[in-house]
Amino acid sequence: MKIKFLANYPPSVEVDRQRLRFSVNPSYFYLKHFYDLYGKNTNVDWQMADLFVLDDFDTIIANIEKNLPDILSLSIFIWNETLQYNIARTIKERYPYVRIVVGGPQIVAHKDKNFFSQHPYIDYVVYGDGERAFQQIVDFESDLSTDKSNWVNIVENANAYTLYPFEQLVDELYFTTSPILNQQQFVIDHIRDLELKGIPRREMIFAVEFARGCMYNCSFCDWSQNLTKKVKRRSLNWQEEIDFWHQQDVAIRESDANFGQWDEDLEIFRYAMSLFDPGRNFRFVITNTPKLRKENTYELLKTSAEKLNNVIKISLQDINEDVLDKMERPSLSWDEHKSLVHKLQKNLDPKFHNLMLAELMVGVAGQSYDSFTNTIKRIIMETGIQNFFMNHWMLLPNSPGAEPFYQRLHKIKWIKGYSVDKYHTINTVERLEDVYQEIVNGQGLLHGAKEGNYVYATSTMAFDEMMAIHILQSSLIDLSNIDELRNIKNFESVFEKLKTKSLLSAKQQFEEIKPLVDKYGLIVMGTYFPEKKQISFRWKHRVINKN
């Protein structure tokens, strides 16, 4: 039995905002570890996984064909959905006997009885935790088990649509044994394979899991595909696991939703930090701090800044109680957030202050142009933070915000959008319409553009107002290159002018692209600069040349 796994993550720039990072999702190691514990087939050939998209489509297919698997398994995420389904379809058309199994957070088959009419080439969909379901499928396909009465988390496409029930994985043996330490050579082989493909260790970062799941319910988020709100903690010798990554000299990051929620997390963090050596690649990067445990967040952010020079991300999404309520976001109050920021500023050397960044979500229910711009202004005035990370709300089909009732309530509209990667621009665009045409002609995902359903309107905000927020942000970046924002003379009135100017610019740009949006039913999420033949990441201010 040969198994091939395609994670196919597009390489991204993250963490230190300069270097390309190859962020490894460990799900293949987890699936295999569970199979090693419980699977019946002792003769499985676990081929090397394709962790990243490093080749063009034809090469990816040719590589699969070189050593054709019995089971082709693919992880489906918002960022690779189109590609993964195309690969699966192509392989099934050419080799109908290869079994196609898909899993991952973007999967909606468990909620959609018509899923297989759209994707008839898929044999099994795994939803929720994948470990037990995958073991059951592999055993069945190996002719080692015919009993499907205990199948879980599977949607089967055998003549008809068959849905097997959901079960959260709580298996004690699995959660008390390390999926890494128990197959060290397999993990090392993957690190070496990445190196052979030209990825140096300093650019790799491996996700590690200490707790699976999140107890909260934010409208935009699909953690655990929203199937459970229970958190399952691993109970294993984390020290040895961290030692392993340290020996391999690669960076790691948590895949937990709220790292620091448990005091043990801080022990883990302190231990990993004690191994940090600036001359080596190993480091432990924290990105998801606990929403309500201010003291723990303080320690995680402060130490990460001081030791790793890491961004100090204050995850706000919004600061208005009403918006946070509509988002169902657990959050410290704005006053509590401010006291966290002030404490960090007081106790951190000023050279780290500029690492502070406020994360906000654009376009969620309840926000208006005025409320959002006021939020930006207050953050600047009341904390001095002047770096913002603005996510434009993207629809995750398993998130609470995707519920029809929620969407009707807030009059939410979506549009298929193509967003240029933050660190790149689309170059050599003769005419903006060419890009729209290339996308509908199936060439899509041009030059690193990211595809997704973006929020287009809510009952309180129109799209041009959302564009204006992005324009305002980029104008603030330009201004902050000149001086610290809140020190700028008459900052409040400068801000008010920028706010009006950004809205005007957005309205002009929107008027210009609206015919294309209507004609092609999609939107390219950036400003087109004809002179430079470039499309920018998100929207920017543009002086219209009247000639």
Ligand code: B12
């Ligand atoms: C690390 C991480 C990142 C990294 C890199 C991700 C990578 N290489 O995969 C970075 C920081 C770059 C990142 C970025 C983003 N991320 Co992210 N990220 C994560 C995080 C925290 C951990 C991923 C991981 O390692 N998980 C651990 C593995 C074991 O879990 P898993 O992948 O779900 O796999 C299990 C099952 O799903 C199943 N399974 C999965 N695949 C398969 C395949 C088969 C065949 C089978 C049988 C089973 C199976 O089995 C596994 C074991 O149970 C997850 C949250 C999470 N905890 O999963 C979010 C998550 C994946 N990210 C998410 C999002 C939305 C983003 C962003 C789009 C956010 C934004 N607005 O900018 C960006 C954009 C990235 C891009 N390039 O476009 C969403 C994805 C939702 C979706 N529907 O696809 C998640 C789920 C978080 C969330 N709910 O918001 N992310």
Ligand code: SF4
């Ligand atoms: S965004 Fe909300 S629901 Fe999602 S992981 Fe974070 S706290 Fe949990």
